Amino acid sequence: MSETLANLLQETRQFPPPADLASAANVKADAYDEAAEDRLAFWERQAGRLDWAQQWDQVLDWTNPPFAKWFVGGKLNVAYNCLDRHVAAGNGDRVAIHWEGEPGDNRSITYAELLALTSQAANALTDLGVTAGDRVAIYLPMIPEAAVAMLACARIGATHSVVFGGFSADALTNRIQDASAKVVITADGGFRRGKPSALKPTVDEAVAKCPTIEHVLVVRRTGQEVAWDSEKDVWWHEAVETASAEHTAEAFDAEHPLFILYTSGTTAKPKGILHTTGGYLTQAAYTHHAVFDLKPETDVYWCSADIGWVTGHSYIVYGPLANGATQLMYEGTPDTPHKGRFWELVQKHKVTILYTAPTLIRTMMKWGDDIPKQYDLSSLRLLGSVGEPINPEAWIWYRENIGRGGCPIVDTWWQTETGAIMISPLPGVTATKPGSAMRPLPGISADVVDDQAQSVPDGGGGFLVLREPWPSMLRTIWGDDQRFIDTYWSRFDGLYFAGDGAKKDDDGDLWLLGRVDDVMLVSGHNISTTEVESALVSHPSVAEAAVVGATDPTTGQAIVAFTIPRGSVDTEGDAGEALIAELREHVSKTLGPIAKPRQIMLVPELPKTRSGKIMRRLLRDVAENRSLGDVTTLQDSAVMDLISSGMSSGKSDED
Ligand code: 6R9
Numbered sequence: 219m220s221e222t223l224a225n226l227l228q229e230t231r232q233f234p235p236p237a238d239l240a241s242a243a244n245v246k247a248d249a250y251d252e253a254a255e256d257r258l259a260f261w262e263r264q265a266g267r268l269d270w271a272q273q274w275d276q277v278l279d280w281t282n283p284p285f286a287k288w289f290v291g292g293k294l295n296v297a298y299n300c301l302d303r304h305v306a307a308g309n310g311d312r313v314a315i316h317w318e319g320e321p322g323d324n325r326s327i328t329y330a331e332l333l334a335l336t337s338q339a340a341n342a343l344t345d346l347g348v349t350a351g352d353r354v355a356i357y358l359p360m361i362p363e364a365a366v367a368m369l370a371c372a373r374i375g376a377t378h379s380v381v382f383g384g385f386s387a388d389a390l391t392n393r394i395q396d397a398s399a400k401v402v403i404t405a406d407g408g409f410r411r412g413k414p415s416a417l418k419p420t421v422d423e424a425v426a427k428c429p430t431i432e433h434v435l436v437v438r439r440t441g442q443e444v445a446w447d448s449e450k451d452v453w454w455h456e457a458v459e460t461a462s463a464e465h466t467a468e469a470f471d472a473e474h475p476l477f478i479l480y481t482s483g484t485t486a487k488p489k490g491i492l493h494t495t496g497g498y499l500t501q502a503a504y505t506h507h508a509v510f511d512l513k514p515e516t517d518v519y520w521c522s523a524d525i526g527w528v529t530g531h532s533y534i535v536y537g538p539l540a541n542g543a544t545q546l547m548y549e550g551t552p553d554t555p556h557k558g559r560f561w562e563l564v565q566k567h568k569v570t571i572l573y574t575a576p577t578l579i580r581t582m583m584k585w586g587d588d589i590p591k592q593y594d595l596s597s598l599r600l601l602g603s604v605g606e607p608i609n610p611e612a613w614i615w616y617r618e619n620i621g622r623g624g625c626p627i628v629d630t631w632w633q634t635e636t637g638a639i640m641i642s643p644l645p646g647v648t649a650t651k652p653g654s655a656m657r658p659l660p661g662i663s664a665d666v667v668d669d670q671a672q673s674v675p676d677g678g679g680g681f682l683v684l685r686e687p688w689p690s691m692l693r694t695i696w697g698d699d700q701r702f703i704d705t706y707w708s709r710f711d712g713l714y715f716a717g718d719g720a721k722k723d724d725d726g727d728l729w730l731l732g733r734v735d736d737v738m739l740v741s742g743h744n745i746s747t748t749e750v751e752s753a754l755v756s757h758p759s760v761a762e763a764a765v766v767g768a769t770d771p772t773t774g775q776a777i778v779a780f781t782i783p784r785g786s787v788d789t790e791g792d793a794g795e796a797l798i799a800e801l802r803e804h805v806s807k808t809l810g811p812i813a814k815p816r817q818i819m820l821v822p823e824l825p826k827t828r829s830g831k832i833m834r835r836l837l838r839d840v841a842e843n844r845s846l847g848d849v850t851t852l853q854d855s856a857v858m859d860l861i862s863s864g865m866s867s868g869k870s871d872e873d
Contacts, residue, residue, distance in 0.1 A: 226809040227653075227729075227749045229610050233617070234649040235626050239599065243646020245508040245660070253660035260661045261288075261689055264504040265496065268540065269303050270294045271469030274496070278687060284707040284714070285694065286687040288497030293469035296476060296499055297340075297373035300539035301333040302467060313544045316518070316567050317362050320409035320550025327362055329542070332369075335362075335458075337465035339370030342457040346433045348401055350375030350470065353478070355399040355431075357381045357390060357421055359408020360549045363437045363454065364525045365535050367403045368477075373467050377475040379490070382526030382828045383408060387423035389488075393480050394428045396490055397696060403454075405437040406444050412554050414440035425450070472496030478696050479528055481634040489705070490696030491528075491634045497689030499540055501638040505659060506537030509628050509642050510571050511600060518597070520546040521573040522560070527829045528634040529604055532690075533573060537638070552578060557585045561593035561620075572620070573602035573630075577762075577830030579612045582619075584761030586785045590619050600645055602628045605829045607730045609752035613652035631655040631730055633716060635706065637690030640664060641728055653752060654729050662688055664728065666720045671710040679721035679746075681734060684714040719746055736834050738767030738775045743812055747834065750777055750815065753808040757801055759787045764824050764832040765815070768841035776816035778841040779805075780824060789820050817841075 235243075253260040258277040265274070274292030304312070310330030317325045327335070348354060354376045358364040364380075371378040379397050381390050394402065402425065407416040418436060422445055425431045436444065437454040473494045480488040506512060512519060519538055523529035538545050546567050552560050560582075564572065582590065601621050603613070608629050617627055627650060631641040640662050641655040648656050658664040663685040666674050674680045691714075695702040709715040719731035731737070731746035738745045747765045754763035762782040770776035781801065783789050789797060798818045806814040825833040 226745070226813055227610075227752055229651060229653055231610075231614075232649050232651050233626070235646050236624060239511065239626065240646040243644070244511050244513075245644055245646065247644075247647045249508070249644070249660040250657075257661055257663075257686065261500065264661070265289055265292075265500045265689075267503050267507070268294060268299050268496075268499060270496075274472060280687055283687075283712070284703060285699075286497075286691060287473050288494075288687075288689045289472040289500070292472040292496050294472065294496055294499070295373065295467040295469050296495055296536065297336055297369045298467040298469075299499060299503075300369060300372075300536065301329060301336060304329045304542045305333050309542060312514075312542065314539060315362055315365065315545055315547050317547045318549065318563060319361070320412070320548075320554055325362065332362075332366070332539075334463040335366045336369040336373060337463050338461040339366050339458045340373040340465045341461040342435070343370055343376065343401065344374060345457070345461070346401055346435070346452065348374065348376050350468075351475075352376045352401075353379055353397040353399040355379050355381055355390070355394050355397070355402045357383060357385075357402060357404045357417060358437065358525070359383050359405055359410075359415075359417065359439060360525060360547060361405065361408065361437065361439055362547065363403075363405070365539075365547070368525075368531070368535050369539075372476060373465065375468065375470045375474060377477055379478040379480070380526050380531065381480070382524060383417055384526075384828055387420045390420060390424040391427050392488065393490075394424060394431065396480075396488075397478055398430045399428070400430060401433045401435060402431055403435045403437075405439040406442050407440040409440065409550055410554075411551050414442050416440075416442055418444040422447075470495055473693070475693075477531065479531065479634055481528075489698075489701065491692045492694050492696050493637050493690065494693050497691070498637050499536055501688065501690035502532045502537040503540035505639040505642075506533060506541055506543075508644060508659065509630060509639050510573065510602065511645050512538070512541055512543055512571065514542040514544070517543065517570045518546060518567050519543045519571045519573075520548075520564070520567070520569045521602075522548065522552075522578065523573070523575070523604075524828055528637070529573075529829065532638050552581070553585075558589050558592055561590045561595060564595055564598065565593045568597035570597050571600045571602070572598060573604065575605040575830040576603055576608040576612055577606065577826060577832075579603070579608065579616045579620075580755070580762040580782075583612060583615050584782055584785055587619055595620060595622060598622070598625055600628070601625045602630055604630045604632070606831055607732060607748040607752075608653060609748075609755040610652040611752070611755045617652075626650060627652075629653070629655045631718075631728075635692045635716075636684075636688065637692065640684070640688070641730075651723075651727060654723070654727050656727050658728075662686075666722050666728065667710060667713070671713060674722060676722045676726045677724050679719065679731065679744075681710070682716045682718045682720040682728075682730070683710055684716065736766070738765075738777060740767070740775055740777060740812060741773045745777070745813055749809060750779065750805060750813050753805045753813065754779060754781055754801060756808065757804045759783055759797055760801070761785070762824060764834060764837055766834050766838045766841050768816075768838060770816065773816075777813065778837075779815040779818045780821050780837055780840075781818055782822065782824065783820055794820055
């Protein structure tokens with residue numbers, strides 16, 4: 219991206235907050251001024267939302283950038299803040315987690331019960347020799363024990379590294395080795411797509427190559443057979459459920475390592491993103507309170523992310539529990555046993571706040587409007603989106619079909635590295651625009667710069683950067699300070715570079731345009747994949763689209779689009795050809811002829827990561843390596859076979 223990014227998409231719709239939500243909102247417009255006046259004093263007040271065993275002496279130590287220290291000298295226990303203090307305040311009987319297993323089994327766990335379980339797990343881990351500073355790998359399905367395991371580690375000061383349950387043995391091995399983990403917490407398996415899916419064999423394969431692992435703590439979830447090493451393996455129900463439920467939490471330094479979470483980005487070796495204690499919890503709790511407007515007494519909150527993604531860390535475990543939320547947690551896939559499962563769960567638990575990913579929304583669009591219509595979704599009052607840019611059409615569909623036209627949508631931009639939400643509307647303040655994450659939150663300074671690090675004017679595009687340190691920022695890459703500096707702090711002097719392209723509209727509101735590595739250079743113009751995808755999805759026949767730049771002899775790169783039609787659309791034979799022609803015209807009309815795709819393929823599925831991000835790298839391979847000739851409609855297996863041949867054993871190591 220040599221110059222600024224072309225600014226093609228025009229979107230003028232705007233939705234002010236509902237009056238009742240605005241007047242009762244947790245955070246109002248004055249928060250922006252308050253934070254602008256004195257940023258550190260603002261964050262200091264937010265840290266006051268937590269219970270500290272020892273007050274800090276200094277809010278921020280930034281004398282050795284990019285290595286920040288927040289709330290220097292302060293001490294606290296994260297699990298105490300998420301559990302004990304709510305019980306002490308008389309809220310022990312409040313449900314913390316309504317859990318729904320995929321096969322239909324369920325549990326409701328109160329704060330008092332979650333504290334008891336966490337204390338037992340903390341005692342069991344201590345008995346297994348885990349002490350403060352040790353690393354523990356967690357490889358679990360979406361069961362309450364995943365949250366308990368994380369909280370138990372936090373409680374004893376062990377640093378957890380959650381590895382997504384869909385990752386391969388190699389991915390797990392690399393992560394265990396990089397962090398020298400001492401214990402792995404896993405399960406026999408979990409339920410996915412209507413059947414048990416084993417986890418223990420993957421762990422066994424990994425542990426054979428990981429001499430640092432002393433014990434494997436195994437939750438019995440599916441009851442499937444497991445190989446057993448009586449030296450190393452320990453059943454959760456034997457070790458944890460028989461342990462004492464009394465455990466006194468010790469306070470740790472504000473900069474004590476809380477967790478490592480691996481993110482692979484585009485290069486091979488995954489980066490162990492390190493988060494610490496006080497600043498992380500402060501920003502996770504504040505943003506959850508501010509962005510989701512959580513009223514802990516009345517709301518039922520549901521974040522549908524996997525716990526192996528940073529979203530599961532900050533907005534299932536730490537943010538919501540620090541705030542005393544009641545939440546729903548679901549084990550399985552959205553189409554098991556039927557495509558209305560999500561909405562059935564919203565109806566059953568009267569969910570008021572739903573936080574999900576654009577990929578899920580677009581999948582629901584593909585399945586059709588009539589599915590959510592069969593359920594009572596009237597409990598919902600606020601909707602959130604995270605993980606990718608949400609195209610205006612998906613945003614509008616979400617608002618109309620899930621939010622019944624009345625719920626504000628918060629499009630939240632952040633990263634594993636940022637630890638918590640950075641750019642988002644405030645639901646009681648911001649008049650939202652479909653597809654825009656709008657403004658940096660109070661206390662956050664984001665900007666868009668050109669390649670000379672100059673702030674671009676309103677209406678311009680470029681690189682998204684963060685100008686000032688923030689409490690939940692990554693502290694380093696585990697074991698590799700130099701890579702931390704090189705990756706995030708070297709492109710622009712003194713600025714954190716997030717790797718994303720963005721533009722400012724004429725009002726100065728921010729629009730995320732995807733990873734800069736994905737930006738296409740077509741006849742000398744930088745064109746964002748996001749904008750072309752949004753244009754495609756704005757056509758009534760399209761549910762989802764992924765766009766890549768493929769090498770082209772005349773234009774340098776040419777735009778190739780993979781498009782999933784909506785459920786009802788006929789794509790057989792001539793109808794498919796006609797649709798493709800129409801879509802090329804549609805993009806050309808919406809964004810201008812420069813953005814007209816050279817090629818459009820109709821496909822049933824797209825390759826995705828755990829957080830629903832499209833793996834454009836694989837699609838680029840497909841677009842470049844295969845001579846497609848006249849084949850304009852790729853059949854199911856054609857794309858999928860090509861795609862899966864690029865992935866080991868069908869399991870992806872991407873984040
Ligand atoms: C939380 C999370 C981070 C990358 C980020 C960006 C993309 C996330 C987004 C978004 C546009 C949003 N991203 N949220 N892009 N609008 N609301 O996703 O963390 O998995 O580390 O990914 O995801 O490209 O840089 P992570």
